[in-house]
Amino acid sequence: MTFLIQQTLLYAVPLMIVALAGVFAExxxxxxxxxxxxxxxxxxxxxxxIRIMQGxxxxxxxFAAKNWMALQGMELLAMAVAALLGAVFSLLLSxxxxxxxxxxxxxxxxLNLMAPAxxxxxxxxxxxxxxxxxxxxxxxxxxxxKKTTLGFDRKADLGFLGNTxxxxxxxxxxxxxxxxxxxxxxxxxxxxxxxLRSCGENPQAADSLGINVxxxxxxxxxxxxxLAGMGGFVYxxxxxxxxxxxxxAGFGFLALAVMIFGNWKPGNIAGAAIxxxxxxxxxxxxxxxxxxxxxxxxxxxxxxxxxxxxxxPYIITLVVLAFTSKKSRVPKAExxxxxxxxx
Amino acid sequence: xxxxxxxxxxxxxxxxxLAACGGGAATTPAPEESKxxxxxxxxxxxxxESKxxxxxxxxxxxxxxxxxxxxxKYQVAFITDVGQLKDKSFNQGTYDGVKLYADxxxxxxxxxxxxxxxxxxxxxxxxxxxAAVEGGAEVVVCAxxxxxxxxxxxxxxxxxVPFVFIDGYPIGLDNVAGISFQEExxxxxxxxxxxxxxxxxxxxxxxxxxxxxxxxxxxxGFVQGANAAAANLGKTVEMNYSWEYGASFSASPxxxxxxxxxxxxxxxxxFACGGSMFQSIAAAASANDGFVVGVDVDQSFESDAVVTSAxxxxxxxxxxxxxxxxxxxxxxxxxxxxxxxxxxxxxxLPTATWSMENFAVADYEEMFADIAAGKLDIDADYETGxxxxxxxxxxxxx
Numbered sequence: 192m193t194f195l196i197q198q199t200l201l202y203a204v205p206l207m208i209v210a211l212a213g214v215f216a217e218x219x220x221x222x223x224x225x226x227x228x229x230x231x232x233x234x235x236x237x238x239x240x241i242r243i244m245q246g247x248x249x250x251x252x253x254f255a256a257k258n259w260m261a262l263q264g265m266e267l268l269a270m271a272v273a274a275l276l277g278a279v280f281s282l283l284l285s286x287x288x289x290x291x292x293x294x295x296x297x298x299x300x301x302l303n304l305m306a307p308a309x310x311x312x313x314x315x316x317x318x319x320x321x322x323x324x325x326x327x328x329x330x331x332x333x334x335x336x337k338k339t340t341l342g343f344d345r346k347a348d349l350g351f352l353g354n355t356x357x358x359x360x361x362x363x364x365x366x367x368x369x370x371x372x373x374x375x376x377x378x379x380x381x382x383x384x385x386x387l388r389s390c391g392e393n394p395q396a397a398d399s400l401g402i403n404v405x406x407x408x409x410x411x412x413x414x415x416x417x418l419a420g421m422g423g424f425v426y427x428x429x430x431x432x433x434x435x436x437x438x439x440a441g442f443g444f445l446a447l448a449v450m451i452f453g454n455w456k457p458g459n460i461a462g463a464a465i466x467x468x469x470x471x472x473x474x475x476x477x478x479x480x481x482x483x484x485x486x487x488x489x490x491x492x493x494x495x496x497x498x499x500x501x502x503x504p505y506i507i508t509l510v511v512l513a514f515t516s517k518k519s520r521v522p523k524a525e526x527x528x529x530x531x532x533x534x
Numbered sequence: 535x536x537x538x539x540x541x542x543x544x545x546x547x548x549x550x551x552l553a554a555c556g557g558g559a560a561t562t563p564a565p566e567e568s569k570x571x572x573x574x575x576x577x578x579x580x581x582x583e584s585k586x587x588x589x590x591x592x593x594x595x596x597x598x599x600x601x602x603x604x605x606x607k608y609q610v611a612f613i614t615d616v617g618q619l620k621d622k623s624f625n626q627g628t629y630d631g632v633k634l635y636a637d638x639x640x641x642x643x644x645x646x647x648x649x650x651x652x653x654x655x656x657x658x659x660x661x662x663x664x665a666a667v668e669g670g671a672e673v674v675v676c677a678x679x680x681x682x683x684x685x686x687x688x689x690x691x692x693x694x695v696p697f698v699f700i701d702g703y704p705i706g707l708d709n710v711a712g713i714s715f716q717e718e719x720x721x722x723x724x725x726x727x728x729x730x731x732x733x734x735x736x737x738x739x740x741x742x743x744x745x746x747x748x749x750x751x752x753x754x755g756f757v758q759g760a761n762a763a764a765a766n767l768g769k770t771v772e773m774n775y776s777w778e779y780g781a782s783f784s785a786s787p788x789x790x791x792x793x794x795x796x797x798x799x800x801x802x803x804x805f806a807c808g809g810s811m812f813q814s815i816a817a818a819a820s821a822n823d824g825f826v827v828g829v830d831v832d833q834s835f836e837s838d839a840v841v842t843s844a845x846x847x848x849x850x851x852x853x854x855x856x857x858x859x860x861x862x863x864x865x866x867x868x869x870x871x872x873x874x875x876x877x878x879x880x881x882x883l884p885t886a887t888w889s890m891e892n893f894a895v896a897d898y899e900e901m902f903a904d905i906a907a908g909k910l911d912i913d914a915d916y917e918t919g920x921x922x923x924x925x926x927x928x929x930x931x932x
Contacts, residue, residue, distance in 0.1 A: 194794070194795065194798040194799075198791055198794065198795075201791075202787075318620070319599055319600070319619070319620065320618040320619055320620040321618045321651065322618060322785075322810065324813065328837075329813070329816055329817040329820055329837060330817055331817050331818075331820040331821035332820040332837075332838070335820075335821055337821075345823070359821055359822070430787035430790065430791070431785070431786075431787050431790070432785060432790060432813050432814060432816075432817035434785060434813065436784075440786075440787065472791060474788070475779075475787075475788040475789075475791035475792050475795070476791050476792050476794065476795030478774075478792075478795065478930075478932055479792070479794075479795025479796055479798060479799045480795070481799065488799070491932075497778055497932065501788075
């Protein structure tokens, strides 16, 4: 059970935060199809940052001394850098779609095509191969929080909650959850959030009340880029052993699906992301899942082909979307470039 | 003009890559002892290249992966298998042999990666071989049994160029030397060692989706060794055996999750059999305080979780085969298959770097000598042998 919860969270959290990134852009009226591209770019930047830090021996002493506070700081710093560069990358999209009033889907697609190519090109130059990895060690030994890092004995039993939430977890997961909550409140309970959402529904009306639509749309897309960049790095760190390959396994597109399925509402998105993460986890480790702890691995004994389990996450997405998309409510002005002269 | 620009870019990227790798403490040692003939030759070449100050024992990592030859021709060419060049395993180990031989003998060398990465087709591989020959290759080293179709075409077309087919077999052409390894012996030793060491729940995660003969032999040997050691100790061990992930020998989040699941449910050590798959499994091992058995080359430098590695002497085999081209004895191996095993000292475990406490080096050496002398015969017929009723082993094939 502990294993299932932890692995589900590892898959669900990047999805959740990137889906929220989509919400911020779309609620301000910009379709951000480039989530996948920004994630790829963010993952690359974060991994590169860690590599450079390792190469410059900045945190080697901290690692040798098992000073995990410093290492967590390094992780947060890498997340911040990935977010920053993700935001910068997304400026390309906002510039094209706000200032140049270009078609937003085309702009997003262009970024999606550019990011993996650019990232692979850079990785080839930097590392002379197709994967950018940490120069030494692995993500788990550097950044994972375990019982022993918190000062407990290796065999200590922390109870169900302790074992689940404090052992073998990444700080990044919790930071993302907190950010998700804070930003959801920002979107719904603050003046800024209301203004941002109004620009996605009726920008003319918003403009007539003195809200700068262009600025709001820039803000929405930039927050979106930052979150997607960070989400990309968190994905690479927690599930892919801190490696960047110019690929995030379609998580950006899945995040779009999660966003639509979650009806552009943070609460629903969190639920949708967890549902998807759960099936993703079941798909990869069905043979090791023991829910009630009786030593019987039920899913493995059913005798169903592993391919069926691996299809599950995608089938579930299709089915759920088919049933819920009728009720979905798209932000009204999404995808339409704002033109002041138009009524 | 274009050439100059290209050279500039190449050397620039080389510097960058060197700078990026420079900080890492992880270095790979010289994979195998070099051939006796080498030092003499390298000393002869030394004054010309003004490398006299350097010590004779140069490791493969000291030699850059990209080199620029003066005339734009590259004498020793290497065609990679699927997966990346620096996989810290099969491709890298083979290329190390190319680099070591070329560097010691003052030859130019280059690697060619077939286009389309993991999805490379026979045409992509043929194109890479053609490019190698047209680039002036005097010998082409091809890694991986998947090159067969492309090799048949390329070697037939360029009949005067010798090809070395690593993990290969004779394909009916006199200019192709097939070199294979008796991986089952290496796998056997690894399986025997970990069970003797005291591990009772093992895992095997192989690459190539179960179609790669080398990986199949490794796995089958691992099972036999574990069973033999368990019988010796009078106990029963369990093993998870999977080909599910790593069909293209790459690391993936799914593989990492699967390995996490295995470790969580009690698996103590996993044999990561396939190139970059090691990354995912080592990450899962260090998250769960588990252990890993490496493959092809000594991987103990990559992670503290490595107990030992089931090695095959790729670098030394390549050097041996390429040397035959240059001393005009290639006809001895051309057109034939050479199978290297314990008797040639081409497989085994790295006793200097393993972290075994309960399995003594002397016991290992005794067993190794038995295998080399043919006293202990290890079955290589994985197709019929694997799914039998093992006396002391519970095998869960996934």
